[in-house]
Amino acid sequence: MTIIASLVIPLVGAIGIALAGRVNANFRESVTLITAGVLAWTVWSLLPEVLAGGRPAVSITEIVPGIEIAFRVEPLGMLFAALASALWIVNSIYSIGYMRGNKEKKQTRFYTFFAIAVAAAMGIAFSANLFTLFLFYEVLTLSTYPLVSHKGDEKTVRSARVYLGVLLTTSIGLLLPAIIWTYVAAGTGDFTMGGILAGKIDGPEVGLLLGLFVFGIGKAAVMPVHRWLPAAMVAPTPVSALLHAVAVVKAGVFTITKVIVYIFGIDFLAETPSSNWLLYAAAFTIIAASVVALRQQNLKRLLAYSTIAQLSYVVMATAILKPLAEVGAAIHMVAHAFGKITLFFAAGAIYVASKKTELHQLRGIGRRMPWTMTAFSIGALSMIGVPPTGGFVSKWYILAGAFEADNYVAIATIIASTVLNAAYFLPIIYFAWFEPEQPGAENDHGEAPFFAVLALTITAALTIGFFLFNATAIELERQLVSP
Amino acid sequence: MNPSEHLAALQVVVPFLAAPLIVLLQARRLAWAATTLTSLLAFAIAIALTHGVLNGQDHQYFMGSWPAPYGIELRVDGFSAVLLLAITGASSAALLAGYHSLDQQIEPKRQPLFFAAWILALAGLTGIVVSADAFNIFVFMEISSLASYVLVAGGPDRRALPAVLKYLIFGTIGATFYLIGVGLIYMMTGTLNLADMELRIPEVADQSPVLVAAGFITVGLALKAALFPLHIWLPNAYTFSPHVVTVFLAACATKVSLYVLLRFDFFVFQQNITGHKLQFTVFFMSLAVFAILIASAVALFEKNLKRMLAWSSVAQIGYIMLGASIVSLAGLTASVLHVFNHAIAKGSLFLAVACLAMSFRGLRLGNIAGSAKAMPWTMGALVLSGLSLIGVPGTAGFISKWYLISAVFELGGGIAIFLTAVIVIGSLMAVVYIWRIVEHAYFRPPETDAVVREAPLGILTVTWIVALANLYFGINPELPVALSESAASALMGHIR
Amino acid sequence: MELLGYYNYWVFAIVLMVGFYAVIVRNNLIKKLLGLAIFQSAVFLMYITMDKVEGGTAPIIQEGVTDQIYSNPLPQVLILTAIVVGVSTTALGLAIVVRIKEAYGTIEEDDIIAKDRES
Helix, strand or coil, X not given: CXXXXXXXXXXXXXXXXXXXXXXXXXXXXXXXHHHHHHHHHHHHCCHHHHHCCCCCEEEEEEEECCEEEEEECCHHHHHHHHHHHHHHHHHHHHHHHHHHHHCCCCHHHHHHHHHHHHHHHHHHHHECXXXXXXXXXXXXXXXXXXXXXXXXXXXXXXXXXHHXXXXXXXXXXXXXXXXXXXXXXXXXXXXXXXXXXXXXXXXXXXXXXXXXXXXXXXXXXXXXXXXXHHHHHHCCHHHHHHXXXXXXXXXHHHHHHHHHXXXXXXXXXXXXXXXXXXXXXXXXXXXXXXHHHHCCCEHHHHHHHHHHHHXXXXXXXXXXXXXXXXXXXXXXHHHHHHHHHHHHHHHHHHHHHHCCCEHHHHCCHHHXXXXXXXXXXXXXXXXXXXXXXXXXXXXXXXXXXXXXXXXHXXXXXXXXHHHHHHHHHHHHHHHHHHCCCCCCHHHCCCCCCHHHHHHHHHHHHXXXXXXXXXXXXXXXXXXXXXX | CCHHHHHHHHHHHHHHHHHHHHHHCCCHHHHHHHHHHHHHHHXXXXXXXXXXXXXCCCEEEEHHHCCCCCCCEEEECHHHHHHHHHHHHHHHHHHHHHHHHHHHXXXXXXXXXXHHHHHHHHHHHHHHHHECEHHHHHHHHHHHHHHHHHHHCCCCCCCHHHHHHHHHHHHHXXXXXXXXXXXXXXXXXXXXXXXXXXXXXXXXXXXXXXXXXXXXXXXXXXXHCCCCCCCCCHHHHHHHCCHHHHHHHHHHHHHHHHHHHHHHHHHHHCCCCCCHHHHHHHHHHHHHHHHHHHHHHHHHHCCEHHHHHHHHHHHHHHHHHHHHHCCCHHHHHHHHHHHHHHHHHHHHHHXXXXXXXXXXXXXXXXXXXXXXXXXXXXHHHHHHHHHHHHCCCCCHHHHHHHHHXXXXXXXCHHHHHHHHHHHHHHHHHHHHHHHHHHHHHHHCCCCCCCCCCCCCHHHHHHHHHHHHHHHHHHHCXXXXXXXXXHHHHHHHCCCC | CHHHHCHXXXXXHHHHHHHHHHHHHCCEHHHHHHHHHHXXXXXXXXXXXXXXXXXXXXXXXXXXXXXXXXXXXXXXXXXXXXXXXXXXXXXXXXXXXXXXXXXXXXXXXXXXXXXXXXX
């Protein structure tokens, strides 16, 4: 019941928002906030049961024999849903500040589709089989299209085309055949502890099917299917923050993790040499995306490439195929979410306050926007993995898993990428705080709107808070590998 | 007398009897009402027949109580039920939409005649489907064809005339080929009843007249079904006909010919002619692949909305044929399922186009730029049914793609990978051409300052009902799947 | 000699191809339709030929006559229907040609295509 409620609430909210938008803006924003609050409360109420080892499940309808729309809450999905629903509240607060501060048009459409996208994310989180997951995966793609193309000008439409093109091409072209292949080979697509494919396929076919999955799940942005993520940066910043740092991209890596753990099975993949390439592909993406990020001049694009690298952390951690690393992968989704949403909030706040988007404009901005830049610095430190931030915790687990597996490629990649992360984030922090401002009229601005600052303060606090209070999440994810 | 025994006959007789009455009605609204009621009645009969089929009883009916093979037999099974639903449903939806849409395109005083032709086309198409007699099928085929030539030529655009003449010539050649084939088989077996033919043909199966007949019948029906490369009559005929006629014909006309083709092939030829299965597979599979790839590619570059969708229809016929050419239970299920799902998807797409045509004179992509702002409901329905055409999960189109790819996977090996790639590439091209419409409608500024209003409520309601059917049958496809499976097992049952 | 024995069928094939050729090659729409009519007539011939039974008479049952051989009446009935269909097709086709003449002022296919391209 609770599961269905967590899908229906955002959808009802979407309708409510659409209707409320005809009355007035305050009413509409209240509906959004209330919906987000009720959703988070509903989702979090599932947590005790799942922690205690319960796996609430519900089946909606059997479409054809063997293929049904069904939901089942397991640790990974619980974590993802809890994360996304909680951050939706913060993000809605931020949206109010950002959208009003920027005087954006068509705000009702924005909030409506945002709610639908959240509903789709909930569907992905709780799906009990590949078919259901694919259903909501596509809903998420389509419902975010109007958000990405929000501005509606020529350049935006072109980027939105890349966004939709890459995501739909990969999902229909590779993911769908992979899913059907799985159903034909295993006779089912249910997410099952230990996997369902062991003994059903073997040899190079395993590597091929894994490839179809990994590149078919374009949302995980493993190179070379990462192009859509920088393209999506044309969207308003709240979209980039919640969807393209949390919900959409996390849905991607979440799906990959779920496929590896519950469809292939860790042990099955570990003894199949043809699947080794995944680790190298992820490692390559981490390094390559970090190097590209180093060369960016636009703040949001830099963050986008940093996201691509961080996503592959999760994929690589999963591909290490050791219990500790799997826990690390799940934890990293949370840690990165807190850090990256803070960074995007900060970038958006800077844009609202000053219309600045390029790195070289940011000299000395720390003195004008101290709150924003403090939060930005915390987020950046978390990306690098410096204590006391959440990023340190997850890196610790991933490294521990890599050592357990004696996987020196993974260890070397993590060390190298930490250096690269530091190389592109530290200069920004340094310039913002310690360089003098360039003279000019465009510098005549203060702090961002109150709601935006409030939101980014909350997420920065969460980033540090996760370093201290992560026991629940870790306990939850331990069940992922040892029930 | 129990009327339910006569349902199969009533399906055809009701519209036939209505046709002359409609001519007599002088007032166009009255004629419209009579036609629509008849069509809805036919739809109700089709539903009743389907209900019977789902309960496991195939309707068999002997005209004038003459037993087969002497009399004319009517027969309704799962496959026929799918077609009957598509035909009568499409006709009813199109007629309801025509209340608003037709006045623009057909002069009021000619409307009663137009409606009479419509109802004859309906009678002919249903007649083909229920008939189990090869020659009777020919007669119904010609009735429906002649009536639909009249319908297509009814619009105000003069370019419809050469298009319809082309349609007429190709249609007549196709029907004549079929007639030759039937004649040759009659010569060899002495029967016209399909079931009887199946029993008698093994004795003469490998004699040359039967082989020639197989060739003539296959090519003739492929021509009528617009199977690539015999499709050249289709795009223009669909483009220039009155909008609601396009809805009607696009949803079912070509599929009825495919139905006859599959029936003939699987009942009569498949198991009796040496090597036929292989030829059937190789021949149709390669044509289907070409149809999917080439027709989709043409649709990519097409600027006229209706013609783009017409080319897409050619590609979709490829999908249907691809499923059948696998000659397996799964393949045929996918094929019949796609007949049904494509009928809904294309039907609602063309209905949405008819809505657009209420406000826009031209239907080139440039003309409809910015239409989403003034016509949000129309464009919403168009996007929804477009998603179904692409095969996005949650829509009817996805179900048939799922079945089709599963059937292809059963083949295994390189051919499975190749065909999957073809299906996928075809779907992706559909994404591109549907999205071209979306981008024009949502993001381009309007061409002119003319005031554009949303389509009237009536036509919009019909469009949305059909568009929502795409969702309904995407979530709950029990009905079409059950019918398709029974159709497939009936067809495969004739292969030993 | 056997081949010549089938001369009716030879005629059928030749007439069929003559009609088909006209449909494909002729530029004038009326001639195209005439070709189509010839094409259909060939099939009538085929049906009439196949019902002929050597030595058979008209299939009328006479009292007292039992050893009579009849020609098969069914193909004749069938082809009667087909002829009706053929006539209506030709009539409809000609009607469309009349309207094409009204709308385009020509019945040459090339000219029509050229005019369509202009507009």
